[in-house]
Amino acid sequence: MSLQESVAVLPGVGPKRAQNLAELGIVTIEQLLGYYPFRYEDIQEKNLLEINDQEKVTLKGVVVSAPVVNRYGYKKSRLQFRMMQDHAVFTVSFFNQPYLKDKAVVGEEIAVYGKWDAKRKALNGMKILGGKQPEDFAPIYHVSKAVRQNTLIDLIKVAFEKYGREITENLPDYLLQKYRLMPRPQAMLAMHFPKNPEENRLAKRRVVFEEFFLFQMRMQGLKQSERSEKNGIAIRYDVERLKRFTQSLPFELTGAQKRVTNEICYDLRSKKHMQRLLQGDVGSGKTVVAAIALYATMTAGFQGALMVPTEILAQQHVESLNQLFDPLEVSTALLTGSTKARERRVILEALANGEIDVIVGTHALIQDNVAFSNLGLVITDEQHRFGVNQRKVLREKGLRPDVLFMTATPIPRTLAITAYGEMDVSVIDEMPAGRIPVKTSWIKPKQLEPTLDWARQELANGHQLYVICPLIEESEALDVKNATEIYEHLKEFYAPDYQVSLLHGRMKNQEKETIMEEFKENQSQILVSTTVIEVGVNVPNATVMFIMDAERFGLAQLHQLRGRVGRGSEASYCILVASPKNEMGKERMKIMTETTNGFVLSEKDLELRGPGEVFGFRQSGLPQFLIADLVNDATVLEVAREEAEQVWLLDNWRELPEFAPLAAVVLPTEAGETYFD
Structure with missing residues (x-):
């Protein structure tokens, strides 16, 4: 028996289901066993006195009123009944699940999982738990319409029963002992069916380290082969x-x-x-x-x-x-x-x-x-x-x-x-002498006109300004000031004293170069542009930048844009025009006004938005880890890299018996390239 066998060998997996599983990235038994939940629902029964507003909980009690189904709209319904727990009565509502009516029988005890609304003393039900003792910790998987949660869980259970003994350890003993890591077979099982939150925490700790360590082993191997003397030129x-x-x-x-x-x-x-x-x-x-x-x-x-x-x-x-x-x-x-x-x-x-x-x-x-x-x-x-x-x-x-x-x-x-x-x-990590940090301010859209007025003084001093917009044309989905509209407004606002030009990605290259050249030569004083201006453009005479709808940009991009001013010896200003709708947006604006250090900003951006947003997965060659998280597990990544470096310092590590299981899973270094394609 082998973990590399197709999932089609499992009972209940015909050609159609095998295809549906393949769409989730599950082709072999090993991929099925390694298809971990992305979160868990804690369905331990709770007492009304120990729960918080909007918490997902399981409440057990006796049904004390007959269930009533109210229908409204097209195929919409609300099922309501009342339950009692220790003399406290609360309402339970289920939306669009009228078939649960038969499970709520007056006088009988049931357990309901849902979200608690403290103000209304009500539980918005998600499911009525079955008669058998429920598992306290339910795994939740990324699934599709064709593969349901229960189907997947049943398949994983069967796979463990039949193939669980085939799971072998792939890390050397000294690492398991040094970091007190759970053995691999036990960790894989506890990722799916933990007995309690603590067992799940230990399993996750092991899986995160393994993911990072195997990845770093391949990276260090690639580094070794890239840097070998036979490969370079002096x-x-x-x-x-x-x-x-x-x-x-x-x-x-x-x-x-x-x-x-x-x-x-x-x-x-x-x-x-x-x-x-x-x-x-x-x-x-x-x-x-x-x-x-x-x-x-x-x-x-x-x-x-x-x-x-x-x-x-x-x-x-x-x-x-x-x-x-x-x-x-x-x-x-x-x-x-x-x-x-x-x-x-x-x-x-x-x-x-x-x-x-x-x-x-x-x-x-x-x-x-x-x-x-x-x-x-x-x-x-x-x-x-x-x-x-x-x-x-x-x-x-x-x-x-x-x-x-x-x-x-x-x-x-x-x-x-x-x-x-x-x-x-x-x-x-050091700026050339004489550079004055750019002063960054955040204003609301209604403060734009007086700020444009203030900018006249900079223009009067012979300086220039950028106005950056996120989109070229009005989009119904996004309420964004487009570059063309702003361009027309500024032409009128600064007429006849100053020339305004417009630059965006849909222009021909020759046209872009001409506009940029005119701006460099100060033939136009105000450049309205989309983010094509972002990288490397150097006009030391430009001292003011307005970034419209700044909340739509990430910190790294805002910082890149801000870097277009402050390139001369004069004081420069970056004005963020934004009305962020949520706390994260407000936080980003605040951070931008507090620091001009790009490395500080990039760390913050990573915390706030995650690696995919900061980097753009497709271009970056950033691997998508199954469980490991580059933000929350950063220290584990550092440790994994150090340990991988130590292994590669041993010239013949592949031949040593204690590394045999590791050598089998770390691909030949040339194949490391697959991480980047």
Whole structure:
């Protein structure tokens, strides 16, 4: 007997049911046994004196009034009767379950599970529990219309009866003892059918550790294989030329920039393959670090590529690099979707024969006909915007070039460990001297007009302002001020003194670039834009940003947007225009006004909204754990990572008897890639 057998071997599972189970991700017996409840209902009987308002409870008592069914609306009904517990009488109501009338017999004792309404002294019933002693702790599963809760529970029970003995331990003994973990067979059973809440807590503790540990084992394996000496190239750059280049920069590097530059340069010279994530808050100076790494690569006779998500950003990076590099020494080029065919042919030819040292581009860089002469370093900026496969394609354009991922989206530590666990991480945690923190205020929509009036003073001082809107066109579902409407309003509001322009994602690239260029040159003073402005755009003269309907953005995105101002030496302001409907929305606005530290905000965002919202699961390669929670179980993730690192430090751990069960479930390291696809 094997846990890998199909669920179709179980009684009651024909082809149709097998298909319905497969839609829930259950194909094998092991997947069925590991399909854990997402919550449990505590159906222990309670006393009226010990329950709180809106609590879900089971109350036992005697039926003291005949049940009455009132019908209203189409197929709607309410069943009501009264019950007595220890001389206290309360009403019980069931909606749209008229068939329960026969179960409420006057004079008989029953147990009802439902939600208690303290004001009305009433129980809104969900179910009448059967005559047999109910389990105190009922599992609740994610199910579908085709597979009901009871069906699933019955199948899991049968599977445990027939296959329970086949469940084996997959963690080494020393970990079970060190962390006092429940053995796997016992934990799997207690996840479904715990005797009490404490047994369930211990089972969950074990399952969370196992999920994180097995994942980290694969990540560390991937890291080992990525960084092995046989996989990399040594970029032996010219130290003296690099020193002269950094000394020629028009500013002094911050301590943090020097530290991360040293980490990157050490990796470049090493034969090991570099896989490094460079995190730095908005405006912390990542571009300069990238320029130093690209320059070092060029001095060793290799080419460098910088891939960015938008054409506006690509254009800007090329301009920045050209200001830093001597054109006689470093040859740069720009390749995007709107590069004209003739120019494109010239660039591709020059790239293939090694005449171009550094190429900056969008997705255009990963098209089939783009070939390099000697690619040594690949840098991806705002890399969470690219799918994993896109990043991989660019890496494969060379013979295992060193890879540097950059992001200005501060990533909470738990997400960095999880999504980028195979990488080394460098953090720029210091701002360049002279940067004044952006002052952030939160106003209600009715305060907008006087605040726009206040902004006139900034415009009169020769500064510019951004106005950011969430949507382009009016949506019936969302009461959001659209960019076009705001644009028209501001044109009128600031006429004839100031020019207003509009930028959004549906415009042609050429049109976007023209509008951006005009704003940079101060030909227009107010730019109304959707979030296409979010990443990397640099207009030091812009000192005010209004973010309309700010409650519709996450903290990380608000922080990214806010980073478009405060890029010069003048005081800057970010005005959040919002009327959040719930406490979480109010909390987000409050946090934004209290801190400009992106890492603090990213941790808060993770707490408030969860990893899927912060990161976008699809793009990020973030695995979806069954039970483990990246927010609540963060400390377990840290421990699991440390333990996995220790195992991989043993060269021959796969051959050691105590690790045999673990080796069987940790896939060969190459297969670790599946986590990212």
